[in-house]
Amino acid sequence: MSDRTQSKWLDPSWFDAPALRPQRWPSFELLAVAVLFLWNLTVNLVVPDVAAYAVVSSGALLLLLIAHRSGADWKRLGLAPAALRDGVRYGLVIVFIVAAAILLAALVPASRSALGDDRFLGIATGEMLVEVLVRIPLVTALGEEIAFRAVLLGLLLAWYSPFRAAVLSSALFGLWHVLPGVDALETTTVTQAATGFMGVVSVAGQVIVTGFAGMGFAWLRLRSGSLAAPVLAHWGLNATAYFAGWLIVRNSWA
Numbered sequence: 001m002s003d004r005t006q007s008k009w010l011d012p013s014w015f016d017a018p019a020l021r022p023q024r025w026p027s028f029e030l031l032a033v034a035v036l037f038l039w040n041l042t043v044n045l046v047v048p049d050v051a052a053y054a055v056v057s058s059g060a061l062l063l064l065l066i067a068h069r070s071g072a073d074w075k076r077l078g079l080a081p082a083a084l085r086d087g088v089r090y091g092l093v094i095v096f097i098v099a100a101a102i103l104l105a106a107l108v109p110a111s112r113s114a115l116g117d118d119r120f121l122g123i124a125t126g127e128m129l130v131e132v133l134v135r136i137p138l139v140t141a142l143g144e145e146i147a148f149r150a151v152l153l154g155l156l157l158a159w160y161s162p163f164r165a166a167v168l169s170s171a172l173f174g175l176w177h178v179l180p181g182v183d184a185l186e187t188t189t190v191t192q193a194a195t196g197f198m199g200v201v202s203v204a205g206q207v208i209v210t211g212f213a214g215m216g217f218a219w220l221r222l223r224s225g226s227l228a229a230p231v232l233a234h235w236g237l238n239a240t241a242y243f244a245g246w247l248i249v250r251n252s253w254a
Contacts, residue, residue: 078227087226095236166218174211
């Protein structure tokens, strides 16, 4: 993939750029999807939260090994050191914008109920800091970005144009959130009353929203050339939303 393709989102080459089209079955791609499936089930249904770190690190390393065996280089995975500076620059800009928007929403009474969840009840300051500064950046942001914007997107770029690769990886990223969406039916104030058909609609809505978020993360990854951009943006989005929700519940603002 050329530097020009990586740096332009609306360039026509995003939609028709020739892919590598490897002369093989998409075995590595299918293996990566299988690993993601097992990873998702294990974290959400099998192991306790404290074991998530081991599952995520193991899954991420296994996916990177699969990508390496497929022939993907560091540049195609967004892990080239030369692009790190641009990735950090793009990511920090998005962090500032997203954090400002979420914190502003926390100050507006009409939007507070969407941020305040029952899961924040009884959460001490130390627990909140661990979540915001350790779990979210390492387990959620870094783990998911390695999986979807480094490995999966990088593998798909061998078969499809950047736009199609971004759409496919983002669709899988949306489906990745089905189980968390089901769990949110019991913990999120906005969705607690959703049962039956409305519960399905609620989960589908969360899948669609996260799918579009995945497109944004893919755009950052490809435009900056570095995985650092979506990792920072992902951390900024989730951590600020968590902090705002905790602050609302702790101060009984909702």
